Amino acid sequence: MSTDAAIQVRGLQKSYKKLEVLRGVDFEVAPGSIFALLGSNGAGKTTVVKILSTLLKADAGEASVNGFDVVAQPAEVRQSISLTGQFAAVDEMLSGRENLVLVAKLRHLKGAGAIADGLLDRFALTDAAARKVSTYSGGMRRRLDIAMSLIGNPPLIFLDEPTTGLDPEARLEVWDAVRELAARGTTVLLTTQYLDEAEQLADRIAILHEGRIIVNGTLAELKRMLPPAEVEYIEKQPTLEDVFLAIVGHE
Amino acid sequence: MTTHFFGDTAVLLGRSLRHIARSLDTIITTAIMPIAFMLLFVYVFGGAINSGSDSYVSYLLPGILLITIASGISYTAYRLFLDMKSGIFERFQSMPIARSSVLWAHVLTSLVANLVSLVVVVLVALLMGFRSGAGVLAWLAVAGILILFTLALTWIAVIPGLTAKSVDGASAFSYPLLFLPFISSAFVPTATMPGPVRAFAENQPVTSIVNAIRDLFTGQPVGADIWTALAWCVGILVVAYFFAMATYRRKIS
Numbered sequence A: 001m002s003t004d005a006a007i008q009v010r011g012l013q014k015s016y017k018k019l020e021v022l023r024g025v026d027f028e029v030a031p032g033s034i035f036a037l038l039g040s041n042g043a044g045k046t047t048v049v050k051i052l053s054t055l056l057k058a059d060a061g062e063a064s065v066n067g068f069d070v071v072a073q074p075a076e077v078r079q080s081i082s083l084t085g086q087f088a089a090v091d092e093m094l095s096g097r098e099n100l101v102l103v104a105k106l107r108h109l110k111g112a113g114a115i116a117d118g119l120l121d122r123f124a125l126t127d128a129a130a131r132k133v134s135t136y137s138g139g140m141r142r143r144l145d146i147a148m149s150l151i152g153n154p155p156l157i158f159l160d161e162p163t164t165g166l167d168p169e170a171r172l173e174v175w176d177a178v179r180e181l182a183a184r185g186t187t188v189l190l191t192t193q194y195l196d197e198a199e200q201l202a203d204r205i206a207i208l209h210e211g212r213i214i215v216n217g218t219l220a221e222l223k224r225m226l227p228p229a230e231v232e233y234i235e236k237q238p239t240l241e242d243v244f245l246a247i248v249g250h251e
Numbered sequence B: 001m002t003t004h005f006f007g008d009t010a011v012l013l014g015r016s017l018r019h020i021a022r023s024l025d026t027i028i029t030t031a032i033m034p035i036a037f038m039l040l041f042v043y044v045f046g047g048a049i050n051s052g053s054d055s056y057v058s059y060l061l062p063g064i065l066l067i068t069i070a071s072g073i074s075y076t077a078y079r080l081f082l083d084m085k086s087g088i089f090e091r092f093q094s095m096p097i098a099r100s101s102v103l104w105a106h107v108l109t110s111l112v113a114n115l116v117s118l119v120v121v122v123l124v125a126l127l128m129g130f131r132s133g134a135g136v137l138a139w140l141a142v143a144g145i146l147i148l149f150t151l152a153l154t155w156i157a158v159i160p161g162l163t164a165k166s167v168d169g170a171s172a173f174s175y176p177l178l179f180l181p182f183i184s185s186a187f188v189p190t191a192t193m194p195g196p197v198r199a200f201a202e203n204q205p206v207t208s209i210v211n212a213i214r215d216l217f218t219g220q221p222v223g224a225d226i227w228t229a230l231a232w233c234v235g236i237l238v239v240a241y242f243f244a245m246a247t248y249r250r251k252i253s
């Protein structure tokens, strides 16, 4: 394992009572890359994200984020990450701008108002800035949610199913936001159930299935894992979906 | 990160106070039930109740104030529940802040919201003829007891707020608390009650708190009641705080 990885996870295990969700998860994420953790509903993606963002303790295994151990140095981990949870964690009773100012103040930054205005502009929310978030559409809410995560420029961002439940247009907006983040050098760990999302965004893709990472590679590497014979039969390139179903087994 | 505790608590308190200011109906709703009880007891049942006091409103008010608090803290549980459910609690816990400030902000908000409701109820009581000869010290003592009682019940409310699975679950715990005043000296003197009920009424926290506040309002020397009242408030506060913190620690680990 290299020591300069943005995320290192080794032998991670977690059970909820009798339910073994993670049975030894290993992976590494290179700084500045977009890493997609792909898995069906209930695979344990959120569990991994919660352990890495210090919200949950693993039963066994080790994990470090930006070089800090999640158990021994949780405060340092929190300083260097942002979590955008599976459901937009915004304050419905406050305006979009007030939400951003709140987070900037909690991150102890100077000039909270200016930071908020900059992000409102960047995420095309300036017109809605003074409105209560309860009046926002799903896409606007998600954009605000991601904007809140960018405050303080943490080097690593977790996006847990950022586009689940969004309409196609809002989905594209979120994808653009993620690409822009990566372009600025932020490491992104993204979880998704959508194969095309991983295909579109990620530098590396890991498939979490039955408590383990069963595949981990670039899109090209994953595509090469398909039996070559099958490639000859179909005209188009195999999609990640073909790879996923071939590996996971399809009944 | 404890260095940020006060600053973070202040920022989060500002947030919840905005919530309250934008949903003033919750304060009104909190005050409506106790006011309705007060109207009902003074103008409907009052004539038939011999409280041994010239003004039944004045006799009633201490118990009504406790009911106000018991009804107000269900909103504390509700607000905390919404934060848990919406994911914003997790967002805060994943940020570099003093983590416990999230809880303390809710507790302080509960205190502010309940004090506002209490003021509303006292104003209505004044309109209905409540008068008190209490001096500044006695009023401060009343305020102190009410604040302690609010804090004690607030820490109880934190537990369902953190653990409830539904909105109803988050507020249902307050119903028994609402009924305690009815089996106490709040509405009628306990001497009129049958043996076992009387024994319960005289030894449960509400009676001593009500008696202490009543003595303070009427300018009578407060007897042992005030010490029993304080002991109950502090005792409940300490036990509730302990269990709430244990619940909280289980939630964030």
Ligand SMILES: Nc1ncnc2c1ncn2[C@@H]1O[C@H](COP(=O)(O)OP(=O)(O)O)[C@@H](O)[C@H]1O
Pocket (backbone or CB within 6 Å): A016, A019, A021, A039, A040, A041, A042, A043, A044, A045, A046, A047, A048
């Ligand atoms: N707090 C919990 N208590 C019990 N079971 C849980 C809890 N959280 C998640 N689970 C279960 O663990 C499994 C993995 O959940 P999760 O990590 O949320 O999956 P994903 O995010 O991939 O959909 C699911 O079967 C889920 O029902």
Ligand SMILES: [Mg+2]
Pocket (backbone or CB within 6 Å): A045, A046, A047, A086, A160, A161
């Ligand atoms: Mg999930």
